[in-house]
Each structure stands twice: as C-alpha cells, then as structure tokens.
Amino acid sequence: MSTLGRLLIAGSIALFALTASAQDAAKVNPKTIKVKLDNEKVRVFEATLHPGDKEQMHSHPSSIIYVLSGGRARSHTPDGKTSEATYKAGDVIYRDPLTHWAENIGKTTIHLIVVELKQSP
Numbered sequence: 737m738s739t740l741g742r743l744l745i746a747g748s749i750a751l752f753a754l755t756a757s758a759q760d761a762a763k764v765n766p767k768t769i770k771v772k773l774d775n776e777k778v779r780v781f782e783a784t785l786h787p788g789d790k791e792q793m794h795s796h797p798s799s800i801i802y803v804l805s806g807g808r809a810r811s812h813t814p815d816g817k818t819s820e821a822t823y824k825a826g827d828v829i830y831r832d833p834l835t836h837w838a839e840n841i842g843k844t845t846i847h848l849i850v851v852e853l854k855q856s857p
Contacts, residue, residue: 739829741780747749747776750825754820755805759792759793759795760794760795760796761781761783761791761794761795761796761846762779762856764791764792764793764794765791765792765794767789768783768784768785768789768791769781769782769783770782770784772849776854776855777779777853777854777855778851778852778853778854779851779852779854780849780850781849781850781852782847782848782850783846783847783848783849784844784845784846784847784848784849784851785807785809785838785839785840785845785846786840787807787840787842787843787844787845788829788840789839789840790837790838790839790840791813791837791838791839792837793835793836793837794835794836794837795833795834795835796831796833796834796835796850796852797852797854798830798831798832798852798853799831799834799850799851799852799853800828800830800831800835800847800851800853801827801828801830801831801848801850801851802827802828802829802849802850802851803823803824803825803826803828803829803846803847803848803849803851804825804843804849805825805845805846805847805850806822806823806824806840806846807826807840807842807844807845807846808820808821808822808823808840808842809821809823809839809840809841809842809846810838810839810841811834811836811837811838812813812830812833812836812837812838812839813835813836814835820841821828822842822857823833823848824847
C-alpha cells in the first residue's frame with residue numbers, strides 16, 4: 737500500500753474517532769438523560785444513573801451541575817484516563833467542556849440537573 741493510501745486510511749480513522757467521541761449526550765444516552773429545556777443559549781437536562789449504569793461516550797460544552805441525590809461515579813475520557821468522584825446532594829459544580837463516558841460505581845442512584853452553556857458568558 738502506498739504512503740498516500742496509508743495516510744488516507746489513518747486520517748479517516750482519526751476523523752471517525754473524533755466524530756464518535758463528540759456525540760450528543762442526550763442522543764446517545766436516552767435511558768439516563770431527559771432534556772427539559774433546549775434553546776439557543778442553554779440546554780438543561782436531568783440525568784439519572786442507577787447503581788451499575790454506564791453511559792456511552794459523549795461530549796458536553798461548559799456546564800453547571802446541581803446534585804439532587806449523590807453517589808460515586810467514575811468518568812472515562814477518550815485518552816484512557818479515568819477519575820472518580822463522590823457527589824453529595826446540594827453540590828453545585830462547574831465543569832469545562834468535556835468528552836467522556838460515566839458509570840455509577842456506588843450503591844445509590846445519582847440524580848443531577850445539568851445546565852449546558854451554549855454561549856460563553
């Protein structure tokens with residue numbers, strides 16, 4: 737195979753990976769995410785992850801999260817990194833843009849309200 741052919745294949749794979757990693761959270765996770773408001777400035781959704789639930793890879797713009805009921809979660813990013821967090825009811829979290837998939841690794845249901853910012857303040 738020629739060098740050009742290899743480059744075209746590598747480029748196609750990279751483009752596919754980038755596209756796959758930038759999926760809309762609500763579209764790829766309809767079981768866990770319910771959109772409540774979507775306009776030109778924000779999208780607000782309710783996220784519910786029962787113990788053992790795992791989401792598909794998706795992306796978020798800058799977001800504000802309000803924790804209705806907490807628990808333990810693990811987040812996985814496309815580069816293979818993982819992080820764990822404990823959420824408590826009443827927590828408010830600001831998050832920079834992120835591509836990840838999450839799983840509930842605790843024994844309680846995690847219930848969140850997420851406000852995604854479509855425009856910079």
